Amino acid sequence: MREGWRRSWDPVGGGTEVRPPARGEEWTAADGPAVLVGLARALRAAGVEAGPDRVEAFLGALDVLRPAVRSDVYWSGRLTLCGAPDDVERYDRVFAAYFGDAVSGGRPARAAAPARSRVPVRAAAAGDRTRSAGDGDAVPTAALAATTEVLRHRDVAALNAAERDQLRRLLAAFTLPGEPRRTARLRPDRRGTVDPRRTVREMLRRGGEPAPPRLRDRTERPRRVVLLVDVSGSMAAYADALLRFAHAASRGGGARTEVFTIGTRLTRVTRELTHRDPDTAMAAVAAAVPDWRGGTRLGELLRAFLDRWGARGMARGAVVVVLSDGWERGDPELLAEQMRRLRRLAHRVVWANPRKARPGYAPLATGMAAALPSVDAFVEGHSLAALERLAAVVRGVDDA
Known part of the structure; x- marks a missing residue:
């Protein structure tokens, strides 16, 4: 997949399917990896810590799975880009807004599906139209996401009504945490300075026997x-x-x-x-x-x-x-x-x-x-x- 994707017509799903180029074919669309990196950018804007290492794992997972199937893209991203329980809900919202449809994880999308843009495609060979029985949820993933990636850089004043609706769904997934700062409040921590009160209480609980010192450090707040x-x-x-x-x-x-x-x-x-x-x-x-x-x-x-x-x-x-x-x-x-x-x-x-x-x-x-x-x-x-x-x-x- 990282070598490139190619669009082909999918008569079963009634839309475009994105698949890796066959042997000997040239890379005719450069938006496959860019689309997925754009998803990572949108997740970071929503507060998910999708760093370069997680993005690399995401792309590596899709090398093994099927990038043309929405469920594979969804679960690959969810398992590699999410690092905390709170990230799952944000991931679902961003995924639904970014790809313009319900997620494939069995949860209803929290945003309405935008109007799908028509993307010029060419007819595929007969062998390209064969899919397994479990690929019923294959959708034009890259077509819609590529449109979203282009939309990210468009001037808001130049958008039409449909593009504004899609922009609103993407903006709904934003977060804006402030810059973290160290406060004067202290809390128990594995590092920091010795907390004398907690250390003494621990020694008394042990009947005066020596105990490992209890530590404390300053908290961080945005x-x-x-x-x-x-x-x-x-x-x-x-x-x-x-x-x-x-x-x-x-x-x-x-x-x-x-x-x-x-x-x-x-x-x-x-x-x-x-x-x-x-x-x-x-x-x-x-x-x-x-x-x-x-x-x-x-x-x-x-x-x-x-x-x-x-x-x-x-x-x-x-x-x-x-x-x-x-x-x-x-x-x-x-x-x-x-x-x-x-x-x-x-x-x-x-x-x-x-x-x-x-x-x-x-x-x-x-x-x-x-x-x-x-x-x-x-x-x-x-x-x-x-x-x-x-x-x-x-x-x-x-x-x-």
């Missing part, structure tokens, strides 16, 4: 994440995707996530995003936010956030992410001053600008130019792949 999402008119094409990204971030990852919308007003929407269903959460946000598609007053709203929330502890030691194109109708000096103030409070300040990916872009807008000196990481935010990288930057594993 830093708080604060998202400031621009919903002004210039960000209208990206607001829905960014808010769905914020919804997924606020529901998983282990860190407390606070979400605000900014435009002409500052609105805290953390409570509205607690709804489990993304569509219900988006409806609640739409009802709570009064300044959709309005202007932008970044400096005034950032000052309001710091005065009411940030200085009281919400931004202190947190990772603050601003998702905006940087257009500012107010005084840019005020924005620069408040960004410096935010930088002193927060652990890291990340700015995600969807327009950064455009050819020839330069941060010449007055608001962006004023804020950039106080930003630790300046990243793109126009596509699913860009949001995956943003999640890695927030976790502290990727520097912009």
